[in-house]
Amino acid sequence: MEEQKKIKEGFLGQRMIVLTPNIRKEIKKNPLINTFYLTAIGYYPNAAGHDRERKTGSNEFILLYCMDGEGRIDIQGKTYQLKANMFFIVPKNIPHRYYSHPKHPWSIYWLHFSGSNASEIYQRSLIDGCPLAHSVPFEEYRVKQFNQIFTILEHSFSNKDMEIMNFRVLHFVTSLIYYKEINPAVYSQDAVSSSINFMKSNLSARLSVHELSDQQKMSLSQYLRIFKQKTGQSPIAYFNQLKIQHSCQYLYFTDKSIKEICLKLGIDDQYYFSRLFNKLIGVAPSMYRKMHKK
The missing domain is CATH 2.60.120.280 (Regulatory protein AraC)
Structure with a gap:
């Protein structure tokens, strides 16, 4: 050279x-x-x-x-x-x-x-x-x-x-x-990001952790490990959080009842929904609607 x-x-x-x-x-x-x-x-x-x-x-x-x-x-x-x-x-x-x-x-x-x-x-x-x-x-x-x-x-x-x-x-x-x-959108091509996108596209579904791992063609143990490493949460906890976040839009922008919202989000038990909402948002769904409608 x-x-x-x-x-x-x-x-x-x-x-x-x-x-x-x-x-x-x-x-x-x-x-x-x-x-x-x-x-x-x-x-x-x-x-x-x-x-x-x-x-x-x-x-x-x-x-x-x-x-x-x-x-x-x-x-x-x-x-x-x-x-x-x-x-x-x-x-x-x-x-x-x-x-x-x-x-x-x-x-x-x-x-x-x-x-x-x-x-x-x-x-x-x-x-x-x-x-x-x-x-x-x-x-x-x-x-x-x-x-x-x-x-x-x-x-x-x-x-x-x-x-x-x-x-x-x-x-x-x-x-x-x-x-x-x-x-x-360009770079989130890893398994966890792909799984989260799948969750967002299926918020009305009742997905088990086995179905989520199968969707990514991964073993259950491997899927749980890498999901927790990236998000700090279990897949089901994350999926529920997405559902609750989406429920806020229904409460804010529509007059749908709690029962109707639960059906939209694939949640059978209204009381379970209310407890989960209160835990993640800090207030009951009815109170959240009342606060924001004002």
């Missing part, structure tokens, strides 16, 4: 802003944004030769969002490949190196972030406790938002502008980390 000159920074068309210590000091005093805030931000287009190594790590978290080309990230004995529409968060205080592919150099948005909530937000990007190069769908609004952050920083460092800027940074980062939750 042809040897290429290693470059930390300095690319045609790049944008980069690093907040000075006095600005960071003011941000740390601001309770609205000191839990999560930006310290540096940049865009390196077609960054041929980009190679950054920190042998003692960084005291901030670093988000790398690849828009084109590809590169690599070496950290804790592993190498992660970063291609277009992928992101990776480098944890703080961990030795690392990241570098652009010599033949297909990446174009990356990057930012450094810190704050008392930074570690918790970073944890949300892990899968089973391990880092991952996440592949995310391209969303044009993210690019616009990144450019808006730059625009604010290029014009003002006032308290309000720093608040607005950091709110945008938090939204940008979390839109990447929670990409699956933001697009559940």
Whole structure:
């Protein structure tokens, strides 16, 4: 492979802003944004030769969002490949190196972030406790938002502008980390999500846990285990909760009697329904209707 000159920074068309210590000091005093805030931000287009190594790590978290080309990230004995529409968060205080592919150099948005909530937000990007190069769908609004952050920083460092800027940074980062939750229809293809969708489509049915596990073509023990792991509840408890939530709509929007609502939801015993409703909602069905009709 042809040897290429290693470059930390300095690319045609790049944008980069690093907040000075006095600005960071003011941000740390601001309770609205000191839990999560930006310290540096940049865009390196077609960054041929980009190679950054920190042998003692960084005291901030670093988000790398690849828009084109590809590169690599070496950290804790592993190498992660970063291609277009992928992101990776480098944890703080961990030795690392990241570098652009010599033949297909990446174009990356990057930012450094810190704050008392930074570690918790970073944890949300892990899968089973391990880092991952996440592949995310391209969303044009993210690019616009990144450019808006730059625009604010290029014009003002006032308290309000720093608040607005950091709110945008938090939204940008979390839109990447929670990409699956933001697009559940696209990503909720696992057995538990499939089972919940089946429940929602059959709220009038009287489904047993055996029928639910059979519908997913899983053993009963495996189905119960993974359902509890993901939702914190048993399948029947979750199914009943969906029924009660739906009953609230009948109570609020219709004049159906309790008996009629029970029939709609596949519940035989009105008294059982009332006890379950009271347990989950906190009031009796008749009281709920009275309160909301007012």
